[in-house]
Amino acid sequence: MKRLYLVLAIWAMGFISVFAQSGGELRFCLRSDPKTFNPLLVEDEASETIRYLTGGVLVRVNRITLKAEPDLAASWKVSEGGKRIRFKLREGLKYSDGTPFSAEDVAYTMQQLMDPALHSSTGDSFRSAEGKLATHVVSANEIEIDFPAPVANLVNLFDTVAILSAKSPQKEMAALGPFYVSEHKAGSYLLLKRNPYYWKKDAAGKQLPYLDSIRLDIEQNPEIEAMRYKRGEVHLINTVTPAIFEKLSADSASVRDAGASTDTEQLWFNQVPSAPIPAYKKAWFTSTNFRRAISEAINRNDMARIVYRGHAVPAIGIISPSNKFWFNTDLKPHAYDTSSALRKLQQDGFQLQGDILKDKAGNPVEFSIATNAGNRARESMATMIQQDLKKIGIKVNVVTLDFNSLLERMTQSYNYEACLLGFQNVELDPNSQMAVWLSSADNHQWNPNQKSPATPWEAEIDKLMRAQAASGDEHKRKQYWARVQQIAWEQEPFIYLINKDALVAIAPSVKNAEPSVFRPQAFWNAEMLALAH
Amino acid sequence: MKGVRLVAITVLALTAVTILGAHYLAPAGYEQQFRDIPQAAPSVHHLLGTDDLGRDRWARLLYGMRVSLTLAPLAALFTTVLAGLVGGIAGYFGGWTERCCKLLIDLFLSVPWLFLLITVRAVLPLNVSPEASVTVTFALLGLLGWAASARVICAGAKDLMRSEFIWMARASGFSGLKLVRLHLLPNLRGALLAQFWISIPVFIIAEANLGALGLGVAEPLPSLGSLLRELQDAIMLRPEPWRLLPLAVLIVVISSFQVLLNKQEVRS
Numbered sequence: 001m002k003r004l005y006l007v008l009a010i011w012a013m014g015f016i017s018v019f020a021q022s023g024g025e026l027r028f029c030l031r032s033d034p035k036t037f038n039p040l041l042v043e044d045e046a047s048e049t050i051r052y053l054t055g056g057v058l059v060r061v062n063r064i065t066l067k068a069e070p071d072l073a074a075s076w077k078v079s080e081g082g083k084r085i086r087f088k089l090r091e092g093l094k095y096s097d098g099t100p101f102s103a104e105d106v107a108y109t110m111q112q113l114m115d116p117a118l119h120s121s122t123g124d125s126f127r128s129a130e131g132k133l134a135t136h137v138v139s140a141n142e143i144e145i146d147f148p149a150p151v152a153n154l155v156n157l158f159d160t161v162a163i164l165s166a167k168s169p170q171k172e173m174a175a176l177g178p179f180y181v182s183e184h185k186a187g188s189y190l191l192l193k194r195n196p197y198y199w200k201k202d203a204a205g206k207q208l209p210y211l212d213s214i215r216l217d218i219e220q221n222p223e224i225e226a227m228r229y230k231r232g233e234v235h236l237i238n239t240v241t242p243a244i245f246e247k248l249s250a251d252s253a254s255v256r257d258a259g260a261s262t263d264t265e266q267l268w269f270n271q272v273p274s275a276p277i278p279a280y281k282k283a284w285f286t287s288t289n290f291r292r293a294i295s296e297a298i299n300r301n302d303m304a305r306i307v308y309r310g311h312a313v314p315a316i317g318i319i320s321p322s323n324k325f326w327f328n329t330d331l332k333p334h335a336y337d338t339s340s341a342l343r344k345l346q347q348d349g350f351q352l353q354g355d356i357l358k359d360k361a362g363n364p365v366e367f368s369i370a371t372n373a374g375n376r377a378r379e380s381m382a383t384m385i386q387q388d389l390k391k392i393g394i395k396v397n398v399v400t401l402d403f404n405s406l407l408e409r410m411t412q413s414y415n416y417e418a419c420l421l422g423f424q425n426v427e428l429d430p431n432s433q434m435a436v437w438l439s440s441a442d443n444h445q446w447n448p449n450q451k452s453p454a455t456p457w458e459a460e461i462d463k464l465m466r467a468q469a470a471s472g473d474e475h476k477r478k479q480y481w482a483r484v485q486q487i488a489w490e491q492e493p494f495i496y497l498i499n500k501d502a503l504v505a506i507a508p509s510v511k512n513a514e515p516s517v518f519r520p521q522a523f524w525n526a527e528m529l530a531l532a533h
Numbered sequence: 534m535k536g537v538r539l540v541a542i543t544v545l546a547l548t549a550v551t552i553l554g555a556h557y558l559a560p561a562g563y564e565q566q567f568r569d570i571p572q573a574a575p576s577v578h579h580l581l582g583t584d585d586l587g588r589d590r591w592a593r594l595l596y597g598m599r600v601s602l603t604l605a606p607l608a609a610l611f612t613t614v615l616a617g618l619v620g621g622i623a624g625y626f627g628g629w630t631e632r633c634c635k636l637l638i639d640l641f642l643s644v645p646w647l648f649l650l651i652t653v654r655a656v657l658p659l660n661v662s663p664e665a666s667v668t669v670t671f672a673l674l675g676l677l678g679w680a681a682s683a684r685v686i687c688a689g690a691k692d693l694m695r696s697e698f699i700w701m702a703r704a705s706g707f708s709g710l711k712l713v714r715l716h717l718l719p720n721l722r723g724a725l726l727a728q729f730w731i732s733i734p735v736f737i738i739a740e741a742n743l744g745a746l747g748l749g750v751a752e753p754l755p756s757l758g759s760l761l762r763e764l765q766d767a768i769m770l771r772p773e774p775w776r777l778l779p780l781a782v783l784i785v786v787i788s789s790f791q792v793l794l795n796k797q798e799v800r801s
Contacts, residue, residue, distance in 0.1 A: 223765070243585075250772075306571045306586060368659035380586055383752040387566050397660050398752040405655040416659060 023212050024531035026510065028236045028523070029219040029228070033186055038172045039162035040113050040120045048426075049238075052520050053192055053214065054096075055162025056176020058087055058106065059155055063516035063524040066325070066428060068155045072101070072163060072176060072199075082150030082472035089141040094197035096180035099168040103143040107135035108166035110145055125157050125432060128469055152469050152477060153429035178209040178527040190216040200527055210512075210530035229253065229505055235531070236513070237505040238522045241377075242309040245503045258502040258515040260313045262320040262425040265381065266494040267294075267369065267418060271447040271454070275414040280363050284348075285417070291492045293344040297392050298385055299336045304498050307380045311503055315496035317489045318437075319430060319481075322499070322517050326430050326478065328485040334496075338392055345392070357393030366395040367417040370409065373400035381497060382420050410445065419445070420497075426519055430468075430481050437465050437484065446493045457491050508532075541789035548786055552599045559592035564753035574773075581775050584763070593755040594779055600667055600750065601737050601757035602786065608675035609732035615675075616682035617725055623683070624690020625717065634687065641680035649677075650743060663754035667740075670749050674736045682728035689724045693717055726794055734787050737761075757783055 034047040039055045042048050058073040070076075073087040093101040113123040114133045126133070131148025138144055151157065168174035173181060178200070179192035192214040200208045217234065219225045226244045228234045230253055240248070240255060248255045269285035270277060284290045300314035316334070319327045342352060349360030357365040369385060371378040379400055386396040401409070409416045425432070435443045439450040439458045453459035461484055468480035488494065502517040511530040515521050523529065551558060560578065561567075567579075567587040575582045581590035623634035653673065661669075693699055693716070702716050741758030743749040750756040760779035 302568050306568060366660065370659060379752065383586060384566070386753065387564070397662065399659045399661075400751075401654065402651050405651065408655070 023210070025213045025215055026211050026236070026523075026526075026529060026531060027215045027217065027234045028238065029225045029234055030190070030216045031218075031220055033218055034190070037181065039164070040109070040118060040122055040172075042160075043121055049216070049520060050181065050190070050192075051160075051162050052177075053179045053523070053526055054175040054177045054181060054195075056093075056101075057159055057162055058089075059158040061156050061159045061428070063518045063521075064514060066518075068159070073158075076155060078154055078472070080146075080150075082152070082154055083148075084144060084146050085154055086138075086144045087142070089143070090199060091141050093176065093199050095165050095168055095170075095174035095176055096195040096197060097168055097170050097174045098197065099165050099170075099174055101163070101165070101176060102140045103137045104140075105163050105166050106143045106145075107137050109161065109164045110135050112164065113161060122160050125160070125427070126151055126154075128152070150470055150472050152431040152471070153427075156427075156429055179211075179214055182213070187218055189218060192216065198527070202528070209527035211526075214526070226505075229507070232507070235507045235510050236522045238520060240503040240505050242307075242311045242501075242503065245311060245505075246309050248505055253505065254508050255503065255505045256515050257311055258504060258517045258521060260320055260322045260499045261502040261517045261521075262323050262428065263422060263500050264315055264318075264320065264425065265378070265420070265422040265497045265500070266315070267298075267385065267420045267497060268446045268494050269294075269367075269418050270414060270416055271493070272414040273447075273454075275416075277415075277417055280359060280361055281367065281417060284359065284365070284367075287348050288491055289344045289348045290350075291495065293341040293392075294389065294394075295334050295492050295495045296337050296341040296344070297394075298388050298495070298497065300334065300497055301336065303381055303384055307377050307384065308498065308500060311501040312498040313501075315499050317485050317496055318433065318494075319485060320425070320499045323425075323428055323430075326428070326481055328482040330482070331485060331489050334489075341392055352393045355393055356395075364395065365393065366397070368397040368399050369418045369420050370399045370401055370406055370416045371420040372403045372406050378420055378422070385420075411442070411448070424519075428518065430484075431477075434465055434469060437461055437488075455491075457487050461487055537792055541792040544785055544789040545793070548598065548602065548782075548789075551595055552602060555592075555595035555599050559589065559595050561589045561592050563588065563593045563596040563755050565589070565592075572773075575775055581778060582773075588753075590775070590778075593760060594782065597755035597757050597760050597779065598782065598786075600754065601740070604667060604671040605733045605736045605740070605757075606729075608671040608678070608736050609729050611672075611675035612679040612732050612736075613682060613725055613729040615679035616686050616728055617721070619679065620683035620686025620688075621690050621713070621717065621721065623687040624692075624694060625713065627691065627694070631687070631691075634683070638680045638683050638687075641677070646677055661751070663751040667750045667754060667756060670740055670743060671736065674739055678732060678736065678739075682732070685724055685728060686721060689721050690717060693720050730787065730791055730794060733790075734783060737783060 030046045030049060032044070032046050034050045035044045036042060036047050037050065039051040042051050056072050058071060059068045059076065060071040061067070062069050072089060072093065074090050075088045077086045078084070079086070087106065089103060089106070095101060110133060112118060113120055114126065126147060128147065128151045129149030133148070134146040136144040136146070163176055164172055165174045175195055178195055178198050180195050181190060182193040183191035194209055194212050198208060202208055219228070222241055222244060225234065225237055226248060229237055230248065230251060245255050245257070269291060271286050275282065304310065304312040304314055313321070314333050316331050317328070321327050345357065350365065351358055359365060369382045371382050379398070382398040386398055389396050410419060435441045438444060439453040439462050442448055444450070447454055453462055464480045464484050468477040471477050502515070502521045504515045504522040506513045506515065506522055509532045511532055512525065512528045513522065514525060516524050565588060567583055567589070569587070570583055571585055571587040573579055573583040579589050579591065581594065584590055584593065619634050619637065623631040650673065657669070699712070699716055702712060707715065737757050738761065740749050740756060741761045750759050757779055763776055764780065
């Protein structure tokens with residue numbers, strides 16, 4: 001009899017354990033309504049979240065191991081030096097509305113994605129050269145895609161391509177991912193329900209996702225979001241500010257610092273020849289010594305400790321040290337050394353007269369740093385730079401502008417002197433930074449759209465960037481990128497300041513959470529998340 | 534009532550002393566960053582603790598009061614004079630003059646000033662000192678904030694023009710400036726003063742909001758508005774109640790002015 005009780009008890013515990021892995025509604029907040037539900041047109045963070053949770057992709061990059069894992073595609077093969085990829089798809093899959101999935105859908109999605117008329121930024125990542133993409137449906141479960149030129153990081157790029165249905169009457173709302181959009185009340189909330197046809201199963205053979213639904217409330221104010229988290233009204237916060245992190249931590253709420261992210265914050269000087277700023281200032285800004293001196297006079301450690309309350313690391317260069325494969329480990333952190341900064345300035349004829357630094361023509365060194373209004377961290381960093389540079393006799397005026405005015409100055413009128421902004425590096429492969437580092441690129445912020453490279457080092461970067469984009473050999477690409485990082489470290493067109501940590505808040509009731517430093521940090525394994533009852 | 538008035542006078546006197554003597558009363562410059570002790574709690578060295586960058590909150594409050602309690606009343610005075618002129622002219626003359634003035638008032642009330650202010654900031658040169666930036670901000674607020682007050686003054690002036698004592702004054706040969714100086718202005722004084730006092734906190738708060746748009750007091754200069762912006766971190770307030778002091782100062786100073794104003798009104 002005792003043995004029977006024991007068996008029953010074990011069975012009951014097992015049942016409770018399985019039950020605890022199922023059901024429930026996970027709740028968290030989005031900062032705004034998604035601008036689109038078309039996964040091919042995603043540009044904002046809210047739309048990106050919806051794409052991640054609802055879109056089925058051929059390949060999913062594991063946010064912990066950073067390895068590409070089979071998703072809708074059971075296997076793939078890259079050939080022709082990175083120009084061709086052949087996918088073998090899983091059989092018998094269906095969209096959330098029951099429409100069958102086949103290679104025709106992949107062909108349809110890729111043709112849509114690469115249509116220049118669509119202006120898809122996701123599609124831009126695949127555009128390594130002029131020419132058309134060709135898709136060849138080998139069978140219902142096999143497809144071959146040919147690109148006009150080799151595409152760097154080809155496999156991982158498919159992580160952002162949600163496969164649309166060519167036949168479903170629901171168009172882009174038919175989902176192959178773990179959830180589908182069930183309700184949307186603009187400005188209020190979105191309800192995502194469990195996709196009954198989702199293909200993935202757990203180790204025990206149970207169909208995923210565990211959750212019944214995800215409710216995404218639209219909440220612009222991070223303070224209110226934090227209070228709702230404390231009250232248990234939402235289960236997670238994907239990106240927590242350092243101040244809120246500290247407060248929640250002090251209140252014993254569950255928060256986690258996943259480590260340094262790939263996001264960067266940087267300062268740069270306007271080096272556009274036609275910029276409406278005095279010629280003597282242009283001469284300062286184009287001088288490598290001047291830029292390196294400014295870099296050395298900025299105390300990045302203080303910035304990370306004070307502005308980010310220790311939840312950031314001083315930046316070394318283009319690539320964050322957390323991006324282990326691509327980071328050039330030979331690079332050392334920029335030293336904080338005001339004496340060395342002054343020596344570099346003296347090499348260019350600058351002289352410290354009393355408390356004021358003057359150039360060789362006697363002009364006092366004064367410039368403005370523009371940043372976007374409303375971003376407290378950037379305003380604080382600019383104020384710290386103001387104080388740091390005062391120590392070497394430089395007067396800095398901090399100017400906060402609304403983002404559109406700032407963008408207009410950065411990209412149209414070039415009427416600014418220095419700018420402090422950040423980059424969110426969603427892609428781990430640095431090829432995504434082609435639009436920044438090519439001298440002809442729009443986003444080559446310090447001197448964009450150059451007809452020919454303005455400096456020898458920019459010419460060398462152009463050459464290296466093109467070489468890495470055309471190569472299918474990862475190790476060669478790594479070498480090219482190491483050199484690009486070295487040049488950027490020496491020339492400092494961008495003075496990299498810090499890499500922020502990925503801070504998340506996840507309630508203890510959320511099971512299987514495994515926060516990553518890469519987006520989407522807290523819910524990258526959404527299909528595995530479960531709520532404890 | 535006498536005691537309340539005494540308290541109000543004391544508060545205002547103390548405010549004036551602290552504003553004028555900020556340089557001597559502050560333990561450090563408002564911009565000095567004590568980077569080893571950011572967000573410190575109140576102590577002997579830092580009476581109100583330090584802010585996120587380690588700057589002495591007490592010093593920033595003193596200098597912030599100097600900036601805001603000097604420039605906001607000036608802007609309020611400017612706006613009240615404009616409101617008095619437009620509203621007074623409309624109410625005094627009536628007819629088509631009133632219609633024209635009201636059209637101007639409606640125009641000023643309907644223009645989206647927020648976008649205009651953003652445009653103004655966008656065209657201003659970037660290398661502007663914080664002092665110049667704050668002066669431009671309050672000048673703009675004074676220039677743009679008169680329309681609502683002008684409506685009130687217009688209504689008051691119109692009522693007065695229909696009152697018996699004005700008719701009697703006119704019958705006795707009073708007209709023009711004499712009528713305005715001896716009868717209209719003294720009777721509009723209450724409304725004008727009320728508009729003046731209302732405008733001060735409105736401008737201080739407006740300056741804080743403009744700061745979020747990049748048009749306001751530039752770092753490192755403090756203002757009551759920029760200190761009030763720190764209250765956006767509502768989640769922090771419970772453990773750090775001293776951060777509410779700028780708000781308390783604003784309420785106490787404005788209330789003290791109004792206590793004195795009411796007393797004078799009762800007398801008049």
